[in-house]
Structure formats: C-alpha cells, structure tokens
Amino acid sequence: MIKIQILIDSAVKTRQFTAYLISAILVFTTAIGHAESSTLLDNTSFSRSRIKIFRVRPGESTSDILSRLGSNEALKVVSANKDKTHMMVITTDKPKEFIGFSSSPLGLSSPSHFGRRFNRYTHKFNMMNLVSVQGTITSSMEEAAKQAKLPEPLIDQLAQIFAWDIDFATNLHPGDRFTVVYEKGGFNGTDDIVATEFVNRGKAYRAVRYIDKEGYANYYTPEGNALQKAFLTTPVDFARISSHFSSSRRHPVLNRIRAHKGVDYAARTGTPVKATGNGEVTFLGRKGGYGQAIILRHGDRYETVYAHLSGYKTGLREGSTVRQGEVIGYVGQTGLATGPHLHYEFRIDGIHQNPLTAQVSNSIPVKSVAMVDFKSQIQDPLAKLNLTKANSLFAKIYSPYN
Ligand SMILES: [Zn+2]
Structure with missing residues (x-):
C-alpha cells in the first residue's frame, strides 16, 4: 500500500x-x-x-x-x-x-x-502560477508591452533572454510579435518568464527557463541549447581595443618585436572586468609582466587570462567559481603597461587564440544527465505557450514552431 x-x-x-x-x-x-x-x-x-x-x-x-x-x-x-x-x-x-x-x-x-x-x-511536478500574454509591435516595444499587459520588468527580461539573437535597442520592427508565459511571484518571489517566443522580422526564437541542480536559472531553446553563448566577446563594457592579437608587434614598454598573445582594451582604471564564461579561478595574484592577473579555467579545454588589474573582486580567490558576466576584477596598469588597460587572453588546449575569432562551440547544451529533468521542468510552460498561440490569431501566422 x-x-x-x-x-x-x-x-x-x-x-x-x-x-x-x-x-x-x-x-x-x-x-x-x-x-x-x-x-x-x-x-x-x-x-x-x-x-x-x-x-x-x-x-x-x-x-x-x-x-x-x-x-x-x-x-x-x-x-x-x-x-x-x-x-x-x-x-x-x-x-x-x-x-x-x-x-x-x-x-x-x-x-x-x-x-x-x-x-x-x-x-516532481511543478505547479506554477502561469500567466500568458501576447503582443505585436506597432510603434515601440514599451507600447506593445503595455497593451499586452506584460509587466514592465519583463520587457528587460525578454531583452536579456534574447540578447544574443535580437537587438532590442535597434532591431525591432513593426509586426514583430511576442508570446510570453511568465510565473507570477515565482523564483526569488518576482515575476519571471518561463517560456517565450519572439518573432523578429519573420524569424521565430523560442526560450524556456531551466533551473539546474545548483539552483541557477538559465534560458535554453526547447531542444536544450543555451541561448547564452559559452563566452562573451569582450570582458569590458564600452572599452576600445587598443591592441589586437598579433604574432609580431613592437612591445610598447620593452620596445622589442614580439607576439601579442591577447587583445588589449583601453579603459579607465577601476572599470569592471567580467568573466567571459562560467569557470573556476585557477590563478589570482601577481605574475611578472602581467601584473595583477586572474586566470580562469572553463571546462577541460578553455582558459581566459585577465591582466594588469588594479584590483580583484572582494572575496575572490583561487578555487572560486565564477559565472559568465560576473565582475572578477578592475582595469588597472600593474605589470608592464604604459596606461590603464585590460590585457585579455584566450587559450584553447593551452594554445593562445585570438579571442575575437576563435572557433568556440556556440552554446552550452543542457548536460545530457539533466535532460530528463529539463524536459519535465519545461513541459508545463511550453504547453501553456503552445496553447496561448493556438488560441490566438497568431496561430494563423507562419511560425516554424506552429
Ligand atoms: Zn596586451
């Protein structure tokens, strides 16, 4: 019994x-x-x-x-x-x-x-308080969201979810439309998007939220590919590239020709430096010409190096785990540097690569061991998304997901 x-x-x-x-x-x-x-x-x-x-x-x-x-x-x-x-x-x-x-x-x-x-x-079952809304852009995203009764904070969330695929600042068009399924008072007590579809210039993008075993929420395609790329292109916002990756350049301090095995970003001292991928701190400290530096390991094959730092994030130490986009330190000019900048290196299997052109697997899929959990977690939100679409006029508009 x-x-x-x-x-x-x-x-x-x-x-x-x-x-x-x-x-x-x-x-x-x-x-x-x-x-x-x-x-x-x-x-x-x-x-x-x-x-x-x-x-x-x-x-x-x-x-x-x-x-x-x-x-x-x-x-x-x-x-x-x-x-x-x-x-x-x-x-x-x-x-x-x-x-x-x-x-x-x-x-x-x-x-x-x-x-x-x-x-x-x-x-497990997850009984969430799911709400769905739909909207079409005629003038602006804000206007469409207001008409659709999409809570304001969710506009930002939507933009972040699709940040890698859709530029919400410059590339939205009249006729673009969205379906959003969100959870009222959900994770962290806030409203959170759990499934969504955004049709940008006729191309449909879908995202579902998955909370992994460690409790981190990330967005994936319904097939389980992360929407987020494995690495950010740049570790500093609003910075100018002052020196490219090159096999021979005249070193500004040593005045000798030698390879520049990274990319330099000129930025003011104190500008936050972000981890470009999820990883672990394998080195934190002074390292010759690098000055104060941090080395991160990302899985078995990738390493990133952040040099000439003026300081580190408080509490960060060797062995710490970092998330993509997390601030790990601050731009400075420690070590061999003529001015404040970040020297950023990207290594694959120990070999320096140009971070701007390196061929990196595009996204991190849900680990195969977690796939069953993933499927069960996204089931209800996805069903709600499909139902919402089926019950609307949008169903008559072409979408590869219809
Ligand atoms: Zn450099």
Whole structure:
C-alpha cells in the first residue's frame, strides 16, 4: 500500500527555503514511522501545518493518483493559498521511491537537496502560477508591452533572454510579435518568464527557463541549447581595443618585436572586468609582466587570462567559481603597461587564440544527465505557450514552431 501525504505549511515567506527542507525531512521521517512523525511535528514550528493522508491503489501512476485526488484537489489547494508556502509530497512504502512536488519554483531546486540528502527523489511536478500574454509591435516595444499587459520588468527580461539573437535597442520592427508565459511571484518571489517566443522580422526564437541542480536559472531553446553563448566577446563594457592579437608587434614598454598573445582594451582604471564564461579561478595574484592577473579555467579545454588589474573582486580567490558576466576584477596598469588597460587572453588546449575569432562551440547544451529533468521542468510552460498561440490569431501566422 502506498500512502500519499499532503503537507501544507504556512511558514513565513522569508523562511520558505528552510521550511521546504524541514518539510521534506518531516515527511521522509513519516515514511519510516508514523509515531516518530507525530512527535516530530509537535516539536517543530509546524503547529499550523496540516497533513492529509490518501490511500493509493497499487499500480497507480502519478497522474492516476493526481486525478483521483479529486478534481485536482492539489491544484485547488495551491490556488487557495498562493501567497503562502505549500508543499505536497508523495511517499511510498519503499523508502527508495520518494516522489515530491511543490507549488513553488523553490521546490525546483530543493529536490536536488532531497537528492543529495536522501537520494530518494525520483520525480516532481511543478505547479506554477502561469500567466500568458501576447503582443505585436506597432510603434515601440514599451507600447506593445503595455497593451499586452506584460509587466514592465519583463520587457528587460525578454531583452536579456534574447540578447544574443535580437537587438532590442535597434532591431525591432513593426509586426514583430511576442508570446510570453511568465510565473507570477515565482523564483526569488518576482515575476519571471518561463517560456517565450519572439518573432523578429519573420524569424521565430523560442526560450524556456531551466533551473539546474545548483539552483541557477538559465534560458535554453526547447531542444536544450543555451541561448547564452559559452563566452562573451569582450570582458569590458564600452572599452576600445587598443591592441589586437598579433604574432609580431613592437612591445610598447620593452620596445622589442614580439607576439601579442591577447587583445588589449583601453579603459579607465577601476572599470569592471567580467568573466567571459562560467569557470573556476585557477590563478589570482601577481605574475611578472602581467601584473595583477586572474586566470580562469572553463571546462577541460578553455582558459581566459585577465591582466594588469588594479584590483580583484572582494572575496575572490583561487578555487572560486565564477559565472559568465560576473565582475572578477578592475582595469588597472600593474605589470608592464604604459596606461590603464585590460590585457585579455584566450587559450584553447593551452594554445593562445585570438579571442575575437576563435572557433568556440556556440552554446552550452543542457548536460545530457539533466535532460530528463529539463524536459519535465519545461513541459508545463511550453504547453501553456503552445496553447496561448493556438488560441490566438497568431496561430494563423507562419511560425516554424506552429
Ligand atoms: Zn596586451
């Protein structure tokens, strides 16, 4: 016999995350012994919690269970308590089979904790409060967003999601249209885009959000390719290239001909320097002519070097993990430099390459091990996106995704 338990807690929002973990431990304990669980319950701050127990017939699938829970009782509970925290957990008599799902996207990352702690997490549902809107640009994006009732912060989010493919500042056209599925009060408590399609000059781009096991949210194509490229082209914003990659140039300080194995960006001292890709700090400190430098390793093959820095990001040290676009240091002129600039190197398999022309795999796909998780996570948002499109006039307009 399998038992399903629904645990609804009304813990305060700021303590949401802890609450989830405690709930999970609580329910897991319940699976082992009910006597223990009731004691545990009394001794925790879950005095306002309610637990419902359902009997499940052998052989029932998760969706069978859900439908039999009574006209989506689970969904009803969720919508009735959307401002509070909820959790629904299914346990089975076999402790190895632990099934949990949650009404909050926080639950999306917490199962990985279940996984690490208990190694029993097998499947989850994500019941998100999804809202969909559609718009067509006639004059400006802002105008179209207003008409579509797309919340203002989501315009920026949309622009960021498609930053690699669509220039929202200069390349939007009348007739461009968008469908946005967003989560109300989602990840981090804000509205967040979970699935979207943007048709720019007749070309359709799609994005879905995926929160990985580490809890990082990124946008991918529905096929699982990151929209973000593996490396940013430049590590400093609004900087001018003062010296290109070259096999022979006269060194400004040494006054000798030698290869320039990087690209120089002239910028004011103190200008933030960003990691061009996700990676790990393998060197941070003084290094001869480089002055104060940082070396990052990105996976097995790539390395980037940032030299002549005036300083490092506080707390950054060898072994630290950095994310693409994260500020790691500041432009300076330490080491052999005639003026403040960033010397940036890009190495593939230990060999210096011109960062501006190097052939790098375009995007980082979802790791194949995470593909099942990815598919299940994007399922609802994607279905909602398709439904929204199907119910609209846009369905009649050509899109490769129709
Ligand atoms: Zn240089």
